[in-house]
Amino acid sequence: MDLGPHAxxxxxxxxxxxxxxxxxxxxxxxxxxxxxxxxxxxxxxxVRRRSxxxxxxxxxxx
Amino acid sequence: MQTLTQRxxxxxxxxxxxxxxxxxxxxLAAVVLAYGLYLxxxxxxxxxxxxxxxxxxxxxxxxxxxxxxxxxxxxxxxxGLLVFRHPLADVSAKAAAPIGxxxxxxxxxxxSLWGKPMWGAYWVWDARLTSVLILFFLYIGLIALRSAxxxxxxxxxxxxxxxxxxxxxxxxVIRFSVDWWNTLHQPASVLKLGGPxxxxxxxxxxxxxAAGFTLLFVAMHLKAMRNEILRRRVRSLxxxxxxxxxxxxxxxxx
Numbered sequence: 084m085d086l087g088p089h090a091x092x093x094x095x096x097x098x099x100x101x102x103x104x105x106x107x108x109x110x111x112x113x114x115x116x117x118x119x120x121x122x123x124x125x126x127x128x129x130v131r132r133r134s135x136x137x138x139x140x141x142x143x144x145x
Numbered sequence: 146m147q148t149l150t151q152r153x154x155x156x157x158x159x160x161x162x163x164x165x166x167x168x169x170x171x172x173l174a175a176v177v178l179a180y181g182l183y184l185x186x187x188x189x190x191x192x193x194x195x196x197x198x199x200x201x202x203x204x205x206x207x208x209x210x211x212x213x214x215x216x217x218x219x220x221x222x223x224x225g226l227l228v229f230r231h232p233l234a235d236v237s238a239k240a241a242a243p244i245g246x247x248x249x250x251x252x253x254x255x256x257s258l259w260g261k262p263m264w265g266a267y268w269v270w271d272a273r274l275t276s277v278l279i280l281f282f283l284y285i286g287l288i289a290l291r292s293a294x295x296x297x298x299x300x301x302x303x304x305x306x307x308x309x310x311x312x313x314x315x316x317x318v319i320r321f322s323v324d325w326w327n328t329l330h331q332p333a334s335v336l337k338l339g340g341p342x343x344x345x346x347x348x349x350x351x352x353x354x355a356a357g358f359t360l361l362f363v364a365m366h367l368k369a370m371r372n373e374i375l376r377r378r379v380r381s382l383x384x385x386x387x388x389x390x391x392x393x394x395x396x397x398x399x
Binding site for chain 1: 186191196197198200201204205208243244247250251254255258259261262361365368369371372375376378379382383385386
């Protein structure tokens, strides 16, 4: 593919977009996993939300 | 009869709905973006003036549109928080800020990389470029303000909502900067009276890429909102656990 004399500018633009979007996606997935893990740890210690307690799973609520 | 907004006001219901929607929106975004990239690189001609650098437009313009759309979401969410106290409004505003900042940064960088071969300069203090730079600083301001008030999330939400609403004035300035001032940046050529001024062979890849970017943004915003709801649950449960431990200690001391 011949992108002409300014190919470097075109590739650099697409590369930076791909990099920033990839970083955003990785951050969002990692952040979600971290929050889920913390929530599981709390629930394992018996700390549960009111809605979870109401469904009969016991523990104390926030 | 509840409106959609009222039904979504329940975070648990939002979590369930977003859990079901997220894989579909993400998959659709990937397919549309792949098709858009194919059109951009293999099925669109070089521009008669700008040559192949017009390919930068296929990512620059969607990033610039999303930089403004994300801020509009923050402004609407801020209004929803301050006026209607919608439970998810602050979650939405907080979740949109870093994503909006990232797309604004991308618009600035790709614009700069497009400007060098076309204008001969990476940056000029032109009305459009400067107003988008101010938008980027506004995003940074919103993130920094919230971060500084981390100990009091309710106060942080209200103050960032006020800043978010005040900052919305930048959107018409960006939109009309190319009409109000003499700028190097080209005037509106897609969303304009009388229809687009771009040939369909270039317009269609641009619109497909814009649709792909928008779907990607929606998926990322939903995911960020889900993360924020989980973060708030963790915070409230941690506080409940600390309070319970303090009560037990007090009882033991008595």
